[in-house]
């Protein structure tokens with residue numbers, strides 16, 4: 314009996330060890346089923362990998378890239394002989410059939426790592442490619458060697474549509490930037506690249522049928538058809554769909570520079586340089602409009618091979634429609650009661666054109682109108698309600714509301730935004746119509762140089778929301794893993810870290826950026842549309858100020874927050890010391906930042922922020938000491954501190970200090986009798 318009890322105890326402890334080890338893995342998105350085992354597959358030059366079954370030929374270059382990445386990380390020179398065809402391989406990839414890069418394809422995989430064997434099995438090569446990404450994320454090291462931990466994973470996506478939209482119009486995004494973003498997407502198992510290609514500020518695709526579209530509508534910044542095909546092939550090789558968006562009838566100024574006859578008001582048009590909603594709108598009442606779009610979408614349907622075509626449809630302000638007597642007469646004659654119905658009429662005609670070209674229609678939630686057939690997909694951006702309403706009425710939909718990564722929100726907010734939360738009121742059938750979601754990178758406040766640092770690493774957290782089980786939602790663990798994935802993303806060519814460094818060197822006009830880095834790692838750009846409130850931005854702004862190198866999750870503040878959460882839970886002294894170290898780093902930075910910035914016109918605007926950081930760090934230090942010694946704070950003292958904090962919260966140069974809200978939490982904790990959990 315006693316032996317049994319001891320055995321049970323040992324098993325209990327062993328399972329705890331296995332569990333806590335699994336917690337320390339850095340996989341993102343987290344797999345649906347994962348079982349740790351004892352042992353390691355040690356990686357050495359003898360690694361041999363074979364592919365069996367019937368995969369698409371794209372698996373081979375993916376495996377080559379896997380080996381190159383493994384080689385670089387481990388510094389082991391794997392050669393061409395690593396991939397073999399016989400069964401002697403220590404790593405076997407078994408694929409049943411060729412995957413097709415379209416909505417709903419099987420992307421599942423199983424991965425088993427044993428001491429002397431790795432077996433990756435998948436129905437399609439797309440699943441096998443996901444498995445290779447997981448394996449790379451499992452790579453670990455000790456003093457002697459690199460290894461994969463023994464493990465068993467069965468994994469599949471929760472949602473079939475997991476996208477990233479990049480707006481290449483407000484600012485043009487160079488081809489190379491698009492490509493390395495596709496690599497980043499592949500790393501975190503996203504599968505739709507939504508390319509926003511027409512806007513008031515630019516028409517970005519070469520059209521051979523209507524060449525003045527790009528010649529006059531783009532300031533010379535557009536993608537040639539050869540480049541588009543290159544991107545589609547590049548994405549296809551990585552298991553990613555490329556869905557174009559041509560935003561009509563509103564957001565359409567750039568179309569009309571070369572084709573003023575498309576507009577609903579006579580006149581000449583120019584490429585817009587401001588941001589917002591503008592009047593130029595396609596005329597939906599003229600036959601010629603549909604003759605034009607029949608030719609246009611025929612050309613674009615042949616160029617883009619995805620089965621979906623995004624027609625935008627958002628934010629049509631209706632001004633040109635309201636002011637045009639001919640359009641008003643048309644509406645009256647045809648019993649069209651309002652602009653929403655007129656847009657539905659337009660969409661109905663577009664739908665026929667798209668269907669003729671073998672395409673399915675998707676558009677922003679404004680296109681939702683029950684007269685349209687159930688084949689269209691609603692892309693919800695104004696709120697999840699539109700997605701749910703569409704699902705209730707029998708339409709499929711995807712969610713972007715809550716995934717607007719241009720809005721500088723904290724990653725945790727995006728992460729916890731579940732298309733189907735636990736309390737969703739939708740029936741199972743309605744839920745099955747929610748296809749997934751997309752992170753949206755609108756480009757008003759980014760350039761090709763900064764866009765990566767706005768997309769990554771945050772999009773990895775959204776990717777996890779869309780791939781992993783709903784129950785995976787520990788925010789602190791997400792931030793912990795995100796910090797690791799952040800560095801791995803850099804290996805794909807993403808410039809989110811190195812360009813930020815370059816931008817800081819440029820701001821500092823020298824190599825010594827340390828004082829700026831300390832400040833920039835502690836501050837965040839203003840959230841939402843608040844940056845636009847301080848000045849009227851245009852496409853001509855260089856976006857090279859300190860606010861443009863500040864990140865929405867200030868890295869040092871995130872570290873501080875994680876330490877604080879741990880300290881509150883456990884009273885862990887290590888966390889306490891780490892917090893104190895950070896506070897000292899912040900308060901001690903003021904003098905060096907001052908000497909760097911005082912005579913530097915690009916940095917001077919942030920001097921008050923650096924002063925505020927010092928003051929805030931000193932306050933917070935004192936509060937932490939009180940917290941640690943169990944002090945209870947008097948009402949009067951907490952009131953005085955709160956007034957001081959209000960002043961420190963005030964935005965400077967379109968940035969603010971996230972520490973202010975945590976310091977307020979500490980004050981409340983002290984006031985409420987310093988009760989720990």
Ligand code: ACM
Nearest residue numbers: 627628677694755
């Ligand atoms: C949108 O953000 N106007 C779709």
